[in-house]
Amino acid sequence: xxxxxxxxxxxxxxxxxxxxxxxxxxxxxxxxxxxxxxxxxxxxxxxxxxxxxxxxxxxxxxxxxxxxxxxxxxxxxxxxxxxxxxxxxxxxxxxxxxxxxxxxxxxxxxxx
Amino acid sequence: xxxxxxxxxxxxxxxxxxxxxxxxxxxxxxxxxxxxxxxxxxxxxxxxxxxxxxxxxxxxxxxxxxxxxxxxxxxxxxxxxxxxxxxxxxxxxxxxxxxxxxxxxxxxxxxxxxx
Numbered sequence: 001x002x003x004x005x006x007x008x009x010x011x012x013x014x015x016x017x018x019x020x021x022x023x024x025x026x027x028x029x030x031x032x033x034x035x036x037x038x039x040x041x042x043x044x045x046x047x048x049x050x051x052x053x054x055x056x057x058x059x060x061x062x063x064x065x066x067x068x069x070x071x072x073x074x075x076x077x078x079x080x081x082x083x084x085x086x087x088x089x090x091x092x093x094x095x096x097x098x099x100x101x102x103x104x105x106x107x108x109x110x111x112x
Numbered sequence: 113x114x115x116x117x118x119x120x121x122x123x124x125x126x127x128x129x130x131x132x133x134x135x136x137x138x139x140x141x142x143x144x145x146x147x148x149x150x151x152x153x154x155x156x157x158x159x160x161x162x163x164x165x166x167x168x169x170x171x172x173x174x175x176x177x178x179x180x181x182x183x184x185x186x187x188x189x190x191x192x193x194x195x196x197x198x199x200x201x202x203x204x205x206x207x208x209x210x211x212x213x214x215x216x217x218x219x220x221x222x223x224x225x226x227x
Contacts (some may be wrong), residue, residue: 042218064221088154098162105154
């Protein structure tokens with residue numbers, strides 16, 4: 001059974017602070033995605049990482065895929081209130097391109 | 113394009129009743145998924161399909177059934193509804209092939225309450 005463990009599950013910070021969210025597994029993934037979800041809506045893709053050690057930047061968000069393709073991190077610099085939401089990592093199993101599983105999510109609250 | 117359309121958006125069921133959540137997509141995506149999401153939590157995979165006529169179990173398939181007779185439609189059937197099935201259900205689809213990101217496109221969700 002593949003599991004994706006996200007930490008922390010809940011994070012409340014002040015605007016301007018930095019934060020990192022982690023997504024870990026004992027399984028190898030062929031790719032890993034990060035989604036952001038707002039209340040009452042479906043998740044929306046932020047990024048896909050495919051290569052071990054890969055780093056991608058999306059404005060103030062930096063995503064990293066672990067060298068062994070078992071873990072990933074999302075770092076937000078100078079958080080803004082608009083970053084508030086549920087952040088989800090999702091992994092596609094190596095050898096099974098169909099199955100896509102999600103972590104339990106990190107709820108981020110950025111206070112003004 | 114409408115994308116992924118789910119119906120109904122809201123439904124209240126009594127224990128033991130059955131119902132079908134409908135999902136259709138107009139993007140000609142091969143892969144389709146059903147997830148459930150409990151409050152403040154991530155998504156749990158119920159069933160998925162890699163093409164018409166092919167379905168497979170996800171993490172939490174018990175109490176549910178699916179079929180995929182066409183590329184467009186992927187209905188989720190609940191037989192004998194139980195309170196534990198109270199949740200928000202999301203249908204999603206994705207494209208495959210070289211050069212695609214593998215992005216999941218989600219419907220707006222169906223909120224189901226079993227009393």
